[in-house]
Amino acid sequence: MSTFCMSPFVRMTQWWNGNLNTCTHYGEISGDGTDIEKQVFIPDGKYKTLAEAFEGEEMQDLRQKMIDGEYLDGCRYCYHLESIGLMSLRESINSCHNETHEAKLKEIEIYPSNKCNFRCTICNSSASSMWENEPLQIKDNKPTNTYMLDDLTDLDLMTISGGEPFIMSEYDGDFFKGRSAKMFTMATNNSVFPKSEFFDFIERSEDVLIYLSLDGVGEVGEFCRKGLKMGRFERNMKKWQTWFDQSKFERNGNPNYKLRPPYLTGLRIMFVMQPYNVFNVYDSMKWADEHDIILDLRNCYSPEKLNVAYLPNTIKNDIIQTMPFYNDTHREFVEKIFNSGTYDKNRIEEFIEYTKYLMGLDEIPEESLRIYKQCMDII
Secondary structure, three states: OOOOOOHHHHEEEEOOOOOEEOOOOOOOOOOOOOOOOOOOOEOOOOOOOHHHHHOOHHHHHHHHHHHOOOOOHHHHHHHHHHHOOOOOHHHHHHHHOOOOOOOOOOEEEEOOOOOOOOEEOOOOOOOOHHHHOOOOOOOOOOOOOOOOOOOOOOEEEEEEOOOOHHHOHHHOHHHOOOOOEEEEEEEEOOOOOOOHHHHHHHOOOOEEEEEEEOOOOHHHHHHHEEOOOHHHHHHHHHHHHHHHHHOOOOOOOOOOOOOOOOOOOEEEEEEEEOOOOHHHHHHHHHHHHHOOOEEEEEEOOOOHHHOHHHOOHHHHHHHHHHOOOOOHHHHHHHHHHHOOOOOOHHHHHHHHHHHHHHHOOOOOOHHHHHHHHHHHHHO
């Protein structure tokens, strides 16, 4: 199997705590259940800019390993997705660039802080300031430098995220002034509609992908993404739809835009499947159709304890046999994820303990507790 990836030759990522990486997956998660000890690739404060870090010793070493064709533990997540027939970030990046050993920084993904107004079940204190306030949570380091974009021009791709970008001071005013990228992508919890400077910025891009994160509708969604208010979400979504319809961009995506496979552009819902919302996928897909917006299904790979691939086979089989599916895409997605992993007792025990912890924080809808109760009966 080919292991070569263009990411170290074109891409840098800045994390909430200031640490740097080439992409969001390298050395972070395995996806296949293998326990990996997370390693800091480039520590906070070592370099002043992403451009400087891109030329640093860590990236040069990683590029050489790619040239040598090494199988890298840090790339296990992409290897795993490819093994089950899902497009990996490695494949996506490779499809956009001719294979070359020349390094030129063209893509950046930045998370300048963890400031957030949501406390989501799949998140943690590193990525959400709301989680920092809860019992037994460990506060992560704050970045030395939240702005590392000096000397970066003519980017192919810029991705920003959080936390919640639209409540961060880092994204105000001058951050967007005079800046552009061929393709701009972001994810937002859609609690805040952006300021005019933001729209001036994305109008300078060739195309754009805006993901509105929604992990369920009704009480399940408001539990999975604590802070979500469905009424507010729908009002802001309508504003986004109106803006897209009046802009140069295709709201439902530009099928001819080939910068980043699987060629997703426009305005979309990102739904991350986890044990708490498996039974809400049908309602969420129905809601999306009724509100004229595309919903993309993802599986939760981090934290691993919320990966439904590790559920006992009896629970998986029961879900497949008894749960209604909205369409073939829904069924095929669930079956593919279920078949991608085997029962992992340790992961499920972690899921049970985590659910007990959440019970001390929130009232959990019965629908979100169904898998937890089934696991308790088995374990």
